[in-house]
Amino acid sequence: MLRAFLWFxxxxxxxxxxxxxxxxxxxxxxxxxxxxxxxxxxxxxASRSGTSVLIFVTEDFSDTLRVKAxxxxxxxxxxxxxxxxxxVRDFPTGIYDYNVMTSxxxxxxxxxxxxxxxxxxxxxxGHVWHQIAPRDGKLSGLFHSYFDGEADxxxxxxFPQGGVLEDALPVMLxxxxxxxxxxxxxxxxxFLPSLLWARLNHRPLAWTTAAIARGAGTRSVTVPAGRFxxxxxxxxxxxxxxxxxxxxxxxPHRLIRQTGPDGEELTLKGSTRLPYWQLNAPxxxxxxxxxxxx
Numbered sequence: 001m002l003r004a005f006l007w008f009x010x011x012x013x014x015x016x017x018x019x020x021x022x023x024x025x026x027x028x029x030x031x032x033x034x035x036x037x038x039x040x041x042x043x044x045x046a047s048r049s050g051t052s053v054l055i056f057v058t059e060d061f062s063d064t065l066r067v068k069a070x071x072x073x074x075x076x077x078x079x080x081x082x083x084x085x086x087x088v089r090d091f092p093t094g095i096y097d098y099n100v101m102t103s104x105x106x107x108x109x110x111x112x113x114x115x116x117x118x119x120x121x122x123x124x125x126g127h128v129w130h131q132i133a134p135r136d137g138k139l140s141g142l143f144h145s146y147f148d149g150e151a152d153x154x155x156x157x158x159f160p161q162g163g164v165l166e167d168a169l170p171v172m173l174x175x176x177x178x179x180x181x182x183x184x185x186x187x188x189x190x191f192l193p194s195l196l197w198a199r200l201n202h203r204p205l206a207w208t209t210a211a212i213a214r215g216a217g218t219r220s221v222t223v224p225a226g227r228f229x230x231x232x233x234x235x236x237x238x239x240x241x242x243x244x245x246x247x248x249x250x251x252p253h254r255l256i257r258q259t260g261p262d263g264e265e266l267t268l269k270g271s272t273r274l275p276y277w278q279l280n281a282p283x284x285x286x287x288x289x290x291x292x293x294x
Contacts, residue, residue, distance in 0.1 A: 031057075032055055032276055034290075034291055035053065035055075035255065036291025037052040039089055042261070048093060049092075050089060052089045054085060054087050054266075056171070058082070062079060080109075082108060084105050085102075095124075102118070104117050112171060117132050117133075119131070119199060128146065139158075164191050166243070170258070183214060183215070183217065185213070185214055189212060191208050191237055214231065214232070218249045225270050229250065232245070233246075243258070269292025274290075
């Protein structure tokens with residue numbers, strides 16, 4: 001967090017304003033943005049009600065190890081700042097529940113270069129883990145699962161120019177390093193489905209194509225967290241899978257609602273900025289009310 005603050009001070013010393021300067025003026029305060037959502041998750045042919053939390057925070061990252069870089073342990077050439085998104089989903093399925101998290105690490109630079117994406121799922125039948133990271137122009141993957149036929153494996157995928165990872169969209173569409181699409185614009189892109197989708201559907205991770213479109217204007221929506229003017233984005237893959245993202249039109253451009261097939265939905269209940277890693281003592285749970293969670 002200290003290094004992020006130093007980056008912020010350095011950028012403020014530049015004479016000309018920039019998108020990066022605006023980024024660090026907001027994100028360089030040493031806090032994380034915590035957003036709580038009501039979750040509708042389709043699973044086993046039924047819609048399940050649960051909760052989701054999206055945690056956005058900056059940190060220093062080691063390029064060689066692809067983990068958070070502790071101060072003084074790495075050469076300066078090996079370290080760069082990332083925006084990390086930890087996307088947590090908890091939902092019941094009958095007698096037992098699922099606890100799922102995807103961590104997406106994106107370099108704070110134009111285009112949001114991907115540094116790593118990792119996924120894990122725990123439920124009463126077993127647990128699953130999957131990670132991908134760019135290496136030598138490709139996406140190298142490794143997975144472990146309790147399912148027969150998926151126990152241990154890996155992949156080496158192409159990384160096409162302009163390719164978009166679904167797991168990166170909640171960051172990319174917020175526009176902090178430049179808008180991805182202008183109002184009314186659309187584009188066709190190589191598209192990699194989320195690790196959550198691949199693992200819960202027992203599909204090999206593979207590139208497809210998708211059309212991503214931004215609405216021409218804004219509209220007003222009401223969710224448990226309040227009323228917001230939002231910019232809408234739609235994603236439709238070659239296989240017919242449709243995703244929707246409603247992004248707060250005004251800064252800080254939070255994700256207000258996200259939708260997917262079969263009734264999948266995240267709806268914002270509450271939002272705050274906190275150094276949450278310091279709030280793990282008894283009593284820290286009081287802050288959950290700021291996220292609309294119990």
